[in-house]
Amino acid sequence: MTHTLPQDYYQRLHEIQAVDFVIVELMLYLDTHPDDMDAIKQYNQYAAYSKKLKAKFVSKYGPLTQGDPDHTTSYWSWKQSPWPWQV
Numbered sequence: 001m002t003h004t005l006p007q008d009y010y011q012r013l014h015e016i017q018a019v020d021f022v023i024v025e026l027m028l029y030l031d032t033h034p035d036d037m038d039a040i041k042q043y044n045q046y047a048a049y050s051k052k053l054k055a056k057f058v059s060k061y062g063p064l065t066q067g068d069p070d071h072t073t074s075y076w077s078w079k080q081s082p083w084p085w086q087v
Helices: 007-032 037-061 075-080
Strands: none
Touching (some): 007 037
16 A cells, blocks of 8 residues: 655644654753743643644544544544554
8 A cells, every 4th residue: 555645744744743842842941940920821832733733634634543532433444544664
């Protein structure tokens, strides 16, 4: 089974990964600076942006994770998406 994926798939996936990286870095920073309100604001902005990006990706290409109840109408619909080694 071979999938031909458009360039848009990779661009969207790359943007999601980049934003999620920023979120992890902000979480690590907030572990040692829990009162930094600017960092908390940034974290909340990136978390909302990540959610938005993922919703757009899922609506166009299918679920990012197996059995995601927030984005699938059928538990098994994840098998329709390309497998990791096909991306």
